[in-house]
Amino acid sequence: MSLDSPPAQRPIPGFWLVLIANVAIYGALVMADGDLAIGVRTIIQWGGLLAEPYMGEEPWRYLTAGFLHFSLVHIVANMICLLAWGVPLERGLGSTKFLLLFIASILGGSYLSVSMHEAPFVGAGASGGxxxxxxxxxxxxxxxxxxVPASFFVINIGLNIAVALFSPSVDWQAHLGGFLTGLALSLLMRPQPERA
Structure with missing residues (x-):
């Protein structure tokens, strides 16, 4: 399994499915809200994360929040991460495992985010995934x-931490929950067989 696996040998339909779903939903949010910056009320209506007392009645929000974004910068940043980390992972593990990891990580990130927020909040974004x-x-x-060299993880995890530290609006709890979920679940997965 390598980050530079030839694209022709390993198709990546899971990546495209997730990318298209996120972009399409953001486009629908923009049309509904009339602005590239999506209002909190719209995010709530479409399934954003809320404080724990409200989540018990609407548990589907743990998943739907992972496909909603507050702004163009928000979705672009997450889709760049999807490209950088998702494509090599899907080529190594296969589309089914890639999608399972992405969905499970959204749920893990959402759960930790909700459980660690004591005050009311609204959360959304694919960053947990x-x-x-x-x-x-x-x-x-x-x-x-x-x-890959260890520096790959030092740089990418370091950037993730730096963004969370210097941007108060970033839901670092969702990042952490997603990261731990993906790490734990991937330990149980075997790479897909090499193709000739």
């Missing part, structure tokens, strides 16, 4: 199934 992909890559590297 994309952080889970980074965690999954790290797990495969720890198992010596991924041929």
């Amino acid at each position: 994309t952080s889970g992909l980074l965690g999954a890559l790290m797990a495969q590297w720890m198992l010596r199934r991924l041929d």
